[in-house]
Amino acid sequence: MQTRIKIVVIICSIVVMSMFGFCFALVPLYSTFCKITGINTALRVNEFESQMDQTRTIRLELIANNNANLPWIFYPLKATVLVHPGALNKIIFFAKNNSKKSMTIQAIPSFAPLNAAYYFHKIQCFCFEQQTLKPGETKYMPVIFRIDSRIPYDLSTISLAYTLFDVTQKVARTAT
Amino acid sequence: MTQNHKSMLALISRWLFTTNHKDIGTLYLILSGIMFFIGGIMAMMIRIQLYRPGITFIDPNFYNQLVTLHGLIMIFGAIMPAFVGLANWMIPLMIGAPDMALPRLNNWSFWILPFAFLILLSTLFLPGAAPNFGWTMYTPLSTTYGPPSTDFLIAAIHLLGISSIIGAINIIATIINLRTPSMTYMKMPLFVWSWFITAFLLIIAMPVLAGVVTMMLFDRHFGTSFFNAAGGGDPVLYQHLFWFFGHPEVYIMILPGFGIISEIIPTFSRKKIFGYTFMVLAIASIAFLSFIVWAHHMFTTGMALSAQIIFMYTTMLIAVPTGVKVFNWVATLFRGAITFETPMLFAIAFVILFSIGGFSGLMLAVVPADYQYQDTYFVVAHFHYVLVTGALFSIMAAIYYWLPKWTGHYYNETLGQLHFWITVVAVNVTFFPMHFLGLAGMPRRIADYPLQYTDFNQIISIGAFVLGLAQIIFLYNIIRTIFYGKKATSRVWEGAQGLEWSIASPAPYHTFQT
Numbered sequence: 001m002q003t004r005i006k007i008v009v010i011i012c013s014i015v016v017m018s019m020f021g022f023c024f025a026l027v028p029l030y031s032t033f034c035k036i037t038g039i040n041t042a043l044r045v046n047e048f049e050s051q052m053d054q055t056r057t058i059r060l061e062l063i064a065n066n067n068a069n070l071p072w073i074f075y076p077l078k079a080t081v082l083v084h085p086g087a088l089n090k091i092i093f094f095a096k097n098n099s100k101k102s103m104t105i106q107a108i109p110s111f112a113p114l115n116a117a118y119y120f121h122k123i124q125c126f127c128f129e130q131q132t133l134k135p136g137e138t139k140y141m142p143v144i145f146r147i148d149s150r151i152p153y154d155l156s157t158i159s160l161a162y163t164l165f166d167v168t169q170k171v172a173r174t175a176t
Numbered sequence: 177m178t179q180n181h182k183s184m185l186a187l188i189s190r191w192l193f194t195t196n197h198k199d200i201g202t203l204y205l206i207l208s209g210i211m212f213f214i215g216g217i218m219a220m221m222i223r224i225q226l227y228r229p230g231i232t233f234i235d236p237n238f239y240n241q242l243v244t245l246h247g248l249i250m251i252f253g254a255i256m257p258a259f260v261g262l263a264n265w266m267i268p269l270m271i272g273a274p275d276m277a278l279p280r281l282n283n284w285s286f287w288i289l290p291f292a293f294l295i296l297l298s299t300l301f302l303p304g305a306a307p308n309f310g311w312t313m314y315t316p317l318s319t320t321y322g323p324p325s326t327d328f329l330i331a332a333i334h335l336l337g338i339s340s341i342i343g344a345i346n347i348i349a350t351i352i353n354l355r356t357p358s359m360t361y362m363k364m365p366l367f368v369w370s371w372f373i374t375a376f377l378l379i380i381a382m383p384v385l386a387g388v389v390t391m392m393l394f395d396r397h398f399g400t401s402f403f404n405a406a407g408g409g410d411p412v413l414y415q416h417l418f419w420f421f422g423h424p425e426v427y428i429m430i431l432p433g434f435g436i437i438s439e440i441i442p443t444f445s446r447k448k449i450f451g452y453t454f455m456v457l458a459i460a461s462i463a464f465l466s467f468i469v470w471a472h473h474m475f476t477t478g479m480a481l482s483a484q485i486i487f488m489y490t491t492m493l494i495a496v497p498t499g500v501k502v503f504n505w506v507a508t509l510f511r512g513a514i515t516f517e518t519p520m521l522f523a524i525a526f527v528i529l530f531s532i533g534g535f536s537g538l539m540l541a542v543v544p545a546d547y548q549y550q551d552t553y554f555v556v557a558h559f560h561y562v563l564v565t566g567a568l569f570s571i572m573a574a575i576y577y578w579l580p581k582w583t584g585h586y587y588n589e590t591l592g593q594l595h596f597w598i599t600v601v602a603v604n605v606t607f608f609p610m611h612f613l614g615l616a617g618m619p620r621r622i623a624d625y626p627l628q629y630t631d632f633n634q635i636i637s638i639g640a641f642v643l644g645l646a647q648i649i650f651l652y653n654i655i656r657t658i659f660y661g662k663k664a665t666s667r668v669w670e671g672a673q674g675l676e677w678s679i680a681s682p683a684p685y686h687t688f689q690t
Binding site for chain 1: 277278320345380381382384386387388391402405407413416417
């Protein structure tokens with residue numbers, strides 16, 4: 001092979017290898033980029049307006065999901081609650097580990113509409129930490145929250161869904 | 177061993193071990209033709225299913241498999257190998273090189289392909305479903321819910337990627353090193369320029385596809401969670417990575433077509449191409465822009481508004497260099513001594529119909545409009561206009577244009593024109609009503625639809641059947657030309673310019689030997 005051709009082949013091969021590596025590097029790069037620029041993170045409003053507004057009532061619909069056939073029973077005690085903006089509220093979810101082994105879960109919240117998250121201020125939530133239940137064990141898990149009284153008028157109904165993810169293996173791995 | 181056996185073996189080993197760029201170009205084109213008809217049969221089955229509402233012909237799961245494989249086969253099996261085949265045949269002839277720079281690798285990069293497609297198509301006949309999640313292979317459909325055959329798909333994609341990358345390196349090495357001494361970069365024919373830039377897109381984009389399907393494989397079998405939310409991953413990350421490959425990929429499928437059209441229009445207008453430098457710059461800037469627009473495929477994934485706006489603007493920016501190209505083609509036609517042979521007819525149809533595809537692309541680029549069009553038949557109409565009347569028409573134009581040089585015979589002009597007119601009418605009957613269906617809200621990738629969409633779907637199906645049948649004329653005309661037909665002169669076309677027309681027709685097995 002001519003030297004000049006060899007050089008082209010070597011340079012191109014380096015490009016190919018580095019692009020293959022770059023694809024894997026993008027996994028952490030994307031999250032770093034989003035963190036730095038603040039894109040796609042539901043940043044909370046810093047100051048919080050907690051003046052109670054009894055003239056308004058917001059309908060909060062609670063949804064409980066299990067990810068990927070998680071053998072847990074999980075539901076809210078009340079599927080719908082009516083709350084005033086600014087008032088302190090408490091809702092309770094019930095969870096039971098129906099499997100034959102001790103399991104750890106992490107709950108991930110999701111709001112619909114998405115921008116409701118900006119006005120939803122959680123003081124205590126079972127989603128703040130992982131929950132471990134022994135086989136057959138049950139637990140009542142509370143969420144204490146306020147809704148910002150500056151919440152726009154078009155947000156009269158909010159759906160809040162929690163999905164339970166099984167993190168037992170992940171916890172075991174980091175522990176060892 | 178009888179004489180027959182010996183000659184049979186000689187024939188097989190000639191094609192199996194060939195390092196001649198013309199042989200390999202022919203092999204690529206034959207493979208592409210086979211894949212085009214296989215993908216076409218799948219399209220016909222899809223259109224039979226959609227002729228009437230209701231599950232009339234095939235069950236929905238098999239329908240999904242057909243949609244997936246139709247996409248993969250047409251993209252990786254028909255369009256890309258056809259362009260690589262044309263590159264193999266024409267680039268050495270156009271730049272006065274005796275062969276490609278790396279002939280052995282060239283042989284390898286072709287012979288990987290039949291095996292890759294064997295693996296891919298075997299999924300249809302294995303127990304369980306073939307890949308059924310669309311050619312975009314979105315997670316978790318392809319990871320958590322993917323059928324076992326997804327692993328075959330991943331293997332096939334890896335092989336296709338290796339083949340494309342080797343082919344691209346070969347083209348770059350050839351163009352940089354083997355040009356005839358007097359041919360500077362800015363004297364290269366536009367087809368060579370377009371392939372030079374496409375080859376760079378290939379070596380940058382294909383490894384990303386290889387990486388992303390590798391992650392998919394890891395998620396499926398090795399317990400990683402790149403795309404699995406339960407393990408801290410993100411399914412949307414898959415879309416980001418896939419489209420970072422995917423958008424350059426769609427330009428890989430159109431830039432060589434731009435090059436072909438830029439060869440054909442000057443020949444039949446008997447004029448030089450208008451604004452050569454701008455044509456080169458336009459290709460280069462389209463190639464650059466292709467890397468910063470990927471998120472327009474995923475406006476509805478809940479991206480930040482600022483990101484949506486940035487991607488909308490970069491996407492709309494692509495219209496500028498593309499517009500430059502269209503204007504320059506039209507300016508080349510202006511006051512030319514135009515004749516309408518079949519390649520020219522396809523080239524003019526390309527300019528008009530590809531522009532329609534470009535306009536619907538602009539409509540899709542507008543974020544608020546895209547929320548409405550996302551995942552409807554409008555998108556199907558858009559990408560079929562750019563891929564069928566764009567990429568495929570340019571390939572057909574190229575085949576008619578260079579066939580006399582390859583075979584030494586003129587094709588039958590009457591049959592060629594017949595093929596063109598049936599195709600150009602049928603293609604519009606097939607794909608234009610899809611715009612209306614999409615605007616009316618018919619989603620993509622459904623095996624059944626509500627009654628109100630029936631009329632347009634029947635028109636589309638009829639157009640599709642005619643379009644499919646018309647390609648038999650094309651196939652017959654090509655095969656006929658190989659054996660019969662008027663002897664072609666070495667110049668072939670009266671207005672043809674360039675080195676490839678200075679050698680005899682058919683092109684001798686060895687050319688520009690030093």
